[in-house]
Amino acid sequence: METSNLVRHTIIQSLIPQSTEKAAGVAIDLWERLAAQINSIVGEGGFNSLYARSLFLAQSTFPWLAAGPSPPQTDQRFTELKMSFEGQTPALALEANCLLLITFTDILASLIGESLTTRILHSAWGDEISNMAGMELKNE
Amino acid sequence: MKKTGNGGASDAHDPLQPDGSGPHKDSLPAELENAIAYKENAVIDAETAILSREKLTTAREEAVHLRENASTLREYSVYPREKAVQAREDIAHLRETAVQVAREVDAHGREVAATSRGREIHAAERLQAVSDDHLSMLQEANAHLVIATIEAQKMAEQVQVAKEHLAHLAHHDILTALPNRLLLQDRLGQAIELARRHGRQLSVMFMDLDRFKYINDSLGHAMGDQLLQSVARRLRDCVRRSDTISRQGGDEFMLLLPTIKHAEDVALCAQKMLAALALPHRIGGHDLHISVSIGISIYPRDGQDGETLIKSADTAMYYAKENGRNTYKFFEPAMNARAIQRHSIEDGLRRALERQDFVLHYQPKINLHSGVIVGAEALIRWQHPKRGLVQPGQFVPIAEDSGLILPMGRWMLREACLQARAWLQAGLPPISVAVNISALEFGARDFLKNIRATLEDTGLEPHCLELELTESVLMQDAEPTNTLLKALSELGIKLAIDDFGTGYSSLSYLRQFPIHTLKIDQSFVSRIPGNTDDATLVSAMIHMGKCLKLRVVAKGVETPEQYAFLLAQQCDEGQGYYFGRPMVAEAFAVLLQTGILPTILRI
Structure with a gap:
């Protein structure tokens, strides 16, 4: 995967574990929290549009990514995505999720700017980002 | 007040009573004067009494007045007391009022405070409701903006894809996707x-x-x-x-x-x-x-x-x-001259078709065992107005590439049929005439119809016509080829495989198609009997043809050794310079009459 100097990309990459058997669960958890934040700003329709577009673009690299329409129920929004992750090896699922998140946030940043997008990510994943920062400090 | 005592004077008989009819005093007697004096005294007494009574009355009145005053004083004293009481009451009332007011003020204050908080809460609630509405509207607006932007991106992408597709179409071949x-x-x-x-x-x-x-x-x-x-x-x-x-x-x-x-x-x-x-x-x-x-x-x-x-x-x-x-x-540079010549030939062929500049030559086929001419192969020549007679090798490939072979082939078929019919009508021995059919003619949709029409027009019996087809013509597509060959065979036309052994390697068509004759290519015949391999191949082809009940014709027979070898191998027929070169129809008619020279047939 291409490397990037963007803080946002670094955040996403830092949140994706190297390998875990619960890759699908980890991925969906990140999406659920991100969706909650995005919904509060652009509504369900806005999120669904961004998400569908991101899936479409990511499918060129990972054709097996969920292609079906999002179910109307909000709590089942990521069911298809989870199933498609579960059908792959954890490493591949995580790599695909990383690309999907980067694609999603790339589009979002192109609409609302890099700064606001990064703030939203902090709001969505604040704890994890703080933990990561703490771990990094410990490691330093 | 009414006078009731002191002298008993009666008012009923008083002559001095002042009225209008009484006498003047100066003229009144003494008695009268006495009476008057008496009465005056009485009056004085009465007046004194009255005065006393008046004094008494006054005293009484004063007493009453005093009493009244006293009473008034008392009353006055009561009033201050009452005032004091009233004042006390007023004070108490004021206190109560103050307390009440204070209470009321306090209550009011509380009420006001409560109302203020209520207003604040209400205002906050209203603000919250308004904020929620605004947030909802903002979300909705944002959602529309996001969706519209994403849709715009998609459309821009589609436009870009369409542009690239158009650019690709402009520079690539649609069928093969190769660059154009x-x-x-x-x-x-x-x-x-x-x-x-x-x-x-x-x-x-x-x-x-x-x-x-x-x-x-x-x-x-x-x-x-x-x-x-x-x-x-x-x-x-x-x-x-x-x-x-x-x-x-x-x-x-x-x-x-x-x-x-x-x-x-x-x-x-x-x-x-x-x-x-x-x-x-x-x-x-x-x-x-x-x-x-x-x-x-x-x-x-x-x-x-x-x-x-x-x-x-x-x-x-x-x-x-x-x-x-x-x-x-x-x-090679020399090819340019040849290319020019090629274009020249193509143009010349078109004109030749219009002017009927073609001519047919006939080469005899003989029965190798009897030496009798059994057939003729019609071969086209171009009677060029400037270059003279042009051999088929120089123009047939060009005619095939340009499609001119189609009208040329039809002319050839018709001419050959007419000639064969003419020989028969001239009383010459009956033979079959063979015509080469190109793949383009064979594949033409009206090929069979044209054959029928030609036979009908020329009056030639179908069994007198033989069509020579190469293996590559037959290999194109088995099913329609088989149908067409069967139709031709059912008409009575003979079918020959020309240049056998040089084309398609599959032999399955030999049993599949209604073939009558195999014509062994001259490239094999030309090297027999010297070349053992070719001799073996020719021998094998003859044997195979006979086993399949096919007539076998050897082409390109040019020497008596070849003739002897073929005869020994039981080959049915031969064709080549040894027996006769291609010749004009008139010369062939003569040959038909005279037959092949016995010296040639004597080995």
Whole structure:
């Protein structure tokens, strides 16, 4: 995967574990929290549009990514995505999720700017980002 | 007050009572004066009494007044007390009022405070409600903006894809997806500039599929298109990514090799392509065979610009076709003259068809055992107004490539039938006349109809006509070929396989198709009996034909040794210079009458 100097990309990459058997669960958890934040700003329709577009673009690299329409129920929004992750090896699922998140946030940043997008990510994943920062400090 | 005592004076008889009728006093007697004095006294007394009474009354009144005063005083004293009480009451009242007011104020204050908080809460609630509404509206607006932007991105992407698709269409062939003529010319121009700058060579190959027209005409354009796609895939697999393989149109392809070191490298590439196309193409349940003729030009020796290089490669390609097809030729300057001649021939053929400048020659076929002429093969010649008699080898390939073979073949069939009929009518021995049929004619939709019409028009019996077909004509598509051959056979027409042994390698058609005759190619016959291999092959072909109940004819018999060998092998018939060259109809009529010279037949 291409490397990037963007803080946002670094955040996403830092949140994706190297390998875990619960890759699908980890991925969906990140999406659920991100969706909650995005919904509060652009509504369900806005999120669904961004998400569908991101899936479409990511499918060129990972054709097996969920292609079906999002179910109307909000709590089942990521069911298809989870199933498609579960059908792959954890490493591949995580790599695909990383690309999907980067694609999603790339589009979002192109609409609302890099700064606001990064703030939203902090709001969505604040704890994890703080933990990561703490771990990094410990490691330093 | 009414007087009630003191003298008892009565008011009823008082003469002095003042009224208008009483006497004047100066004239009143003493008694009267006494009475008057008495009365005056009485009056005084009365007045005193009255006065006393008045004094008493006054005293009484004063007493009353005093009492009243006292009472008033008391009353006055009560009032202050009352006032005091009142004041106390007032104070108490004021206190109560103050307390009340204070309480009320306090309560009011509380109420006001409570109301204020209520207002604040209410205001906050209203603000919250308004904020929620605004947030909801903002979310909705944001959602619309996001969706609209994403949709706009998608549409922009679709427009871009459409643009790229259009650009691709403009520079690529729709059928094969290969670069088209336009793109090749552009790349060739760039490659020439680079080669010029770096002092390098480049190569252009012009490729034309052999006899593609026949497949297209006989099997239909859909099959032809699939074959072109299959050929394109194979050609593409033969070249490097830096090379450009393009479809020029029809069955023509071009290859640009932008960097070459030696001409030998190009030859290797051409060989690779020929080999790649050698395997059959499996299309629509058919195994289709197609070969390609390749012409090669090299920059800078064969041309300094793209147009010249392409023209040189094209010329070399025609040269490859004339030299047996399925091969490649490098361009040589001498080919240009030949190309010019080729165009000249094509134009001349068109005029010859209009002016009927063709003539048929007939070569005898004899029964090898009896020596009797049993048939004649009609061979076309071109009576050129300036060049004289032109042999078929010089114009038939051009006629095939240009499609002129079709009207030429029909003319030939008609002429041969008319001639055979004329010989019969002239009382000459009955023979069959053989006519060569090209693949283009055989594949024509009205081929059978034309044969029937020709036989009907000329009055020739079908059994007197023999159609000679090459193996490559028969291999095109088994099912329609078989149907057509059966129809011809049912008409009574004889069918011969011409140039047997040189074409298609499958022999299954021999049992599948209603074939009557095998004509062994002269290339085998010419080397017998000296060449053991060829002798073995000829022997085998004769044996096989006889086993299959087919008549076997050996072509190209030129020597008595060949004749003897064929006779020994039980070959049925022979044809060649040894028995007779092709000749005009009149000469053939004479030969029919005289027969083959006995000296020739005596071995």
